[in-house]
Amino acid sequence: xxxxxxxxxxxxxxxxxxxxxxxxxxxxxxxxxxxxxxxxxxxxxxxxxxxxxxxxxxxxxxxxxxxxxxxxxxxxxxxxxxxxxxxxxxxxxxxxxxxxxxxxxxxxxxxxxx
Amino acid sequence: xxxxxxxxxxxxxxxxxxxxxxxxxxxxxxxxxxxxxxxxxxxxxxxxxxxxxxxxxxxxxxxxxxxxxxxxxxxxxxxxxxxxxxxxxxxxxxxxxxxxxxxxxxxxxxxxxxxx
Numbered sequence: 001x002x003x004x005x006x007x008x009x010x011x012x013x014x015x016x017x018x019x020x021x022x023x024x025x026x027x028x029x030x031x032x033x034x035x036x037x038x039x040x041x042x043x044x045x046x047x048x049x050x051x052x053x054x055x056x057x058x059x060x061x062x063x064x065x066x067x068x069x070x071x072x073x074x075x076x077x078x079x080x081x082x083x084x085x086x087x088x089x090x091x092x093x094x095x096x097x098x099x100x101x102x103x104x105x106x107x108x109x110x111x112x113x114x
Numbered sequence: 115x116x117x118x119x120x121x122x123x124x125x126x127x128x129x130x131x132x133x134x135x136x137x138x139x140x141x142x143x144x145x146x147x148x149x150x151x152x153x154x155x156x157x158x159x160x161x162x163x164x165x166x167x168x169x170x171x172x173x174x175x176x177x178x179x180x181x182x183x184x185x186x187x188x189x190x191x192x193x194x195x196x197x198x199x200x201x202x203x204x205x206x207x208x209x210x211x212x213x214x215x216x217x218x219x220x221x222x223x224x225x226x227x228x229x230x
Contacts, residue, residue: 106154
């Protein structure tokens with residue numbers, strides 16, 4: 001069964017600290033892995049997309065890693081800011097029927113406190 | 115704003131009523147997707163259009179749900195005889211075709227449905 005599992009479910013950190021969010025997946029055939037940021041009450045916004053051959057990708061203070069052998073990914077946030085408070089969703093894509101079908105994790109809810 | 119637009123943003127309805135949501139994708143995108151998201155969960159796939167053709171429907175899309183994209187531009191999602199379990203955020207996304215491995219999907223702000 002195609003599944004994406006994220007940990008932790010929720011996380012509280014102090015402003016300025018770093019954190020790492022985890023994602024494990026059992027999706028096949030794998031196409032790519034994406035991390036989205038979703039503010040409360042809003043739609044998800046893409047942070048990074050990585051294909052099978054990419055091990056790491058950065059977007060500002062966000063750095064995603066991918067280990068396709070162990071089917072694990074992580075999202076590292078550096079020097080957190082209050083505006084980083086949101087849900088971070090790991091999404092694995094499988095290319096089927098001519099389009100990318102997105103399988104979403106439940107997300108990690110991050111709260112950054114001053 | 116040239117992003118994906120969804121209306122209304124919020125909808126409160128009584129159980130048993132019908133509701134319709136609208137999604138306007140990014141203008142050059144010919145692929146359109148509907149998802150449903152309940153509190154604390156990730157979005158779940160409902161259906162997918164390429165132009166006006168509805169190419170895939172999830173088993174989550176019961177016979178009370180219908181989606182259309184009549185001219186290959188905007189799309190509507192209708193729920194008939196709403197139930198309390200239909201309360202959720204309904205998200206629309208669009209992307210370009212032909213797709214590649216890295217084709218980006220852009221999401222709208224969603225329509226929050228509350229059935230009372």
